[in-house]
Amino acid sequence: xxxxxxxxxxxxxxxxxxxxxTLRHYRQLTVELAISQFKLRYTQSVLGYxxxxxxxxxxxxxxxxxxxxxxxxxxxxxxxxxxxxxxxVLWTFFAECTGSSxxxxxxxxxxxxxxxxxxSILVIAASLSSLFTFLINMLIVFAIAVGLxxxxxxxRMLIVIPLLLELYVLALGISLFLASLHVQFHDVGHLWDVMxxxxxxxxxxxxxxxxxxxxxxxxxxxxxTVPNHSPIFVWIxxxxxxxxxxxxxxxxxxxxxxxxxxxxxxxxxxxxxxVHQLHALDVPWMLPVPFVIVIVILTxxxxxxxxRARSFAExx
Amino acid sequence: xxVTDGSLAISVxxxxxxxxxxxxxxxxxxxxxxxxxxxxxxxxxxxxxDISFDVPAGQFIGVIGHNGSxxxxxxxxxxxIYRPDxxxxxxxxxxxxxxxxxxxxNPELTARENIFLSGAILGLGRIELHRxxxxxxxxxxxxxxxxxKLKNFSSGMEVRLAFSLAIQAHAEILMMDEVLAVGDAxxxxxxxxxxxxxxxxxxxxxxxxxxxxxxxxxxxxxxxxDHGRLVGDGSAADVTSQYRRAIGLAADxxxxxxxxxxxxxxxxxxxxxxxxxxxxxEDSNPVTGGFARIEIGYEIQNDAVADFTCLVWLVRxxxxxxxxSSFPVSQxxxxxxxxxxxxxxxxxxxxxxxxxxxxYTVNVELQGRRxxxxxxxxxxxxxFRVIDKQGRHGxxxxxGAWSVVAAEQPVVSWPGPLASSQ
Numbered sequence: 107x108x109x110x111x112x113x114x115x116x117x118x119x120x121x122x123x124x125x126x127x128t129l130r131h132y133r134q135l136t137v138e139l140a141i142s143q144f145k146l147r148y149t150q151s152v153l154g155y156x157x158x159x160x161x162x163x164x165x166x167x168x169x170x171x172x173x174x175x176x177x178x179x180x181x182x183x184x185x186x187x188x189x190x191x192x193x194x195v196l197w198t199f200f201a202e203c204t205g206s207s208x209x210x211x212x213x214x215x216x217x218x219x220x221x222x223x224x225x226s227i228l229v230i231a232a233s234l235s236s237l238f239t240f241l242i243n244m245l246i247v248f249a250i251a252v253g254l255x256x257x258x259x260x261x262r263m264l265i266v267i268p269l270l271l272e273l274y275v276l277a278l279g280i281s282l283f284l285a286s287l288h289v290q291f292h293d294v295g296h297l298w299d300v301m302x303x304x305x306x307x308x309x310x311x312x313x314x315x316x317x318x319x320x321x322x323x324x325x326x327x328x329x330x331t332v333p334n335h336s337p338i339f340v341w342i343x344x345x346x347x348x349x350x351x352x353x354x355x356x357x358x359x360x361x362x363x364x365x366x367x368x369x370x371x372x373x374x375x376x377x378x379x380x381v382h383q384l385h386a387l388d389v390p391w392m393l394p395v396p397f398v399i400v401i402v403i404l405t406x407x408x409x410x411x412x413x414r415a416r417s418f419a420e421x422x
Numbered sequence: 423x424x425v426t427d428g429s430l431a432i433s434v435x436x437x438x439x440x441x442x443x444x445x446x447x448x449x450x451x452x453x454x455x456x457x458x459x460x461x462x463x464x465x466x467x468x469x470x471x472d473i474s475f476d477v478p479a480g481q482f483i484g485v486i487g488h489n490g491s492x493x494x495x496x497x498x499x500x501x502x503i504y505r506p507d508x509x510x511x512x513x514x515x516x517x518x519x520x521x522x523x524x525x526x527x528n529p530e531l532t533a534r535e536n537i538f539l540s541g542a543i544l545g546l547g548r549i550e551l552h553r554x555x556x557x558x559x560x561x562x563x564x565x566x567x568x569x570x571k572l573k574n575f576s577s578g579m580e581v582r583l584a585f586s587l588a589i590q591a592h593a594e595i596l597m598m599d600e601v602l603a604v605g606d607a608x609x610x611x612x613x614x615x616x617x618x619x620x621x622x623x624x625x626x627x628x629x630x631x632x633x634x635x636x637x638x639x640x641x642x643x644x645x646x647x648d649h650g651r652l653v654g655d656g657s658a659a660d661v662t663s664q665y666r667r668a669i670g671l672a673a674d675x676x677x678x679x680x681x682x683x684x685x686x687x688x689x690x691x692x693x694x695x696x697x698x699x700x701x702x703x704e705d706s707n708p709v710t711g712g713f714a715r716i717e718i719g720y721e722i723q724n725d726a727v728a729d730f731t732c733l734v735w736l737v738r739x740x741x742x743x744x745x746x747s748s749f750p751v752s753q754x755x756x757x758x759x760x761x762x763x764x765x766x767x768x769x770x771x772x773x774x775x776x777x778x779x780x781x782y783t784v785n786v787e788l789q790g791r792r793x794x795x796x797x798x799x800x801x802x803x804x805x806f807r808v809i810d811k812q813g814r815h816g817x818x819x820x821x822g823a824w825s826v827v828a829a830e831q832p833v834v835s836w837p838g839p840l841a842s843s844q
Binding site: 130131134135137138139142145146149150216217218219220221222223416417419420 | 501502
């Protein structure tokens with residue numbers, strides 16, 4: 107089948123329609139790239155792949171000690187230390203995935219200038235490599251939780267799968283967006299570092315949403331001021347509940363560790379509604395907000411990437 | 423077009439490509455924000471201008487032209503790496519995704535790992551690569567280095583590995599950019615063997631190269647590009663000779679470099695210069711330790727010339743003059759009685775070439791013996807590339823010989839403070 111001459115637009119027409127063969131080829135390439143990136147992470151080290159287990163285990167040990175044993179930050183729900191740990195693991199994935207995937211295009215300039223394949227493969231491979239590390243970390247957290255008997259095993263754990271998928275889709279969408287801009291503007295790298303700092307505190311990584319709400323309660327009770335006049339707390343709670351990362355972390359905590367801790371959904375509708383002063387948050391349309399944000403980010407990322415990918419070879 | 427659509431491998435209609443080169447390249451947002459009004463501070467470079475041609479399936483086609491003529495840009499557009507600005511390109515068949523050898527190799531991975539990674543870019547499946555693995559390694563002669571990291575390979579080993587992997591690709595249309603430029607003579611021979619095989623298999627091959635001899639020997643057809651325009655399209659022999667004329671190669675094949683600087687009074691002129699091997703064949707790739715002869719043709723243009731000297735400089739590509747040598751031509755040839763129009767050939771024989779791997783140029787000057795006036799100076803008169811078969815590092819083969827004398831005490835020791843403390 108050959109391209110017809112009806113549309114005289116510039117472009118290179120591949121003679122035949124993309125075949126299953128081609129798709130299999132690209133899938134294999136993605137996997138090979140992800141594997142080699144994972145391997146390269148542990149090159150030139152004596153312990154090699156062992157580091158992929160040792161490093162998170164050691165880092166978790168430190169964090170657990172500081173936040174749970176030393177500072178005793180606690181919202182009263184069960185297994186609070188494990189909840190913090192889970193937040194850190196998720197955040198580490200999100201930070202590492204977006205950070206390394208952002209460089210995926212600019213870092214493969216030689217390959218892009220001299221070989222053809224869909225450019226998104228590079229970003230997807232980088233994110234898969236991070237995802238693989240993340241899954242290992244999750245296994246370690248699970249092992250620690252089982253070891254400390256701080257986990258409630260049950261059917262609701264299955265919800266972990268769609269939640270992790272949501273997290274991956276969010277990270278991938280951001281990565282595609284950042285990677286396509288990073289080719290020409292290295293500023294996005296620095297800008298994203300700052301954004302990450304903001305997101306870190308706005309996502310409830312080191313503390314639970316319940317903890318924030320408890321504090322909010324406290325402020326309202328002690329201060330005795332009219333809530334409408336202190337909109338800052340309302341804003342914090344609103345931003346946090348709209349933030350997909352908070353939603354994912356909180357729901358994972360609920361599903362894996364603390365069934366008593368509320369689902370994010372319950373937080374929004376039930377818990378906040380109970381604090382009836384907070385009318386601003388007592389709205390059902392807040393519920394799908396995190397999911398809508400994820401979809402919008404993925405779409406924006408993919409479209410931006412597609413529009414810019416054609417000129418990567420020339421701009422690198 | 424007479425050929426039916428189905429048998430066309432590549433069809434290019436009115437293809438144009440323009441590069442916008444920023445006048446001050448700055449990859450920051452601030453620049454964009456502060457200079458958003460002057461967003462048009464670009465210099466446009468017409469890389470390709472209104473190019474049209476068709477390639478029937480199974481044709482072996484060479485693309486030649488000077489540096490910057492748009493050869494590589496054309497190839498990159500056909501391989502979908504660059505996007506055309508105008509025009510239409512239709513490709514029928516699977517195109518090899520590589521343009522150069524060794525693309526996608528990672529120095530930190532082993533040969534084995536690189537085969538699987540690069541093989542994936544080439545579109546070879548894992549199972550297939552497992553099956554082909556021994557053949558690839560065997561052809562590259564790297565059986566003992568399978569699990570060594572690529573960074574420890576010599577460039578020759580790396581090219582061998584890249585080549586033996588690349589020839590496994592199933593592509594129906596192969597595009598190769600300067601593959602011949604990277605290897606030594608035996609590697610080039612391997613390339614040519616593969617080219618012959620491709621021709622027999624009826625694959626479409628598009629070869630960008632500076633090796634005109636390869637184009638005349640292997641290509642059915644050649645395209646000549648000049649500053650982005652297609653100025654020649656025809657049989658390989660016709661187009662290569664058109665190119666030779668355009669860049670000033672003398673009819674006898676001796677080389678006068680087109681981009682050379684040339685000055686002097688032209689009382690005596692250099693008519694050509696070339697490098698020969700010991701058999702007397704033209705060869706611009708001498709080997710270290712081997713023989714190389716530089717031949718310089720001259721012609722006297724002024725009867726008044728009585729006495730002249732020939733100077734030859736060998737210059738390494740980084741600008742270092744590795745040797746200067748002069749020869750009083752008129753003491754050996756009957757110049758005094760000669761007249762306008764007479765000439766000859768000056769030979770400069772290097773019996774044992776000491777230079778190691780690298781690119782070199784030869785500058786030639788014909789100079790009056792009495793006043794030192796420059797008659798003709800060519801910079802450079804020719805280029806050559808030395809190949810050291812042992813792949814040694816350095817500038818020259820020192821010619822040193824090793825030996826050792828075993829004794830109770832060191833016979834030679836440092837005097838004074840350098841002596842090792844007891």
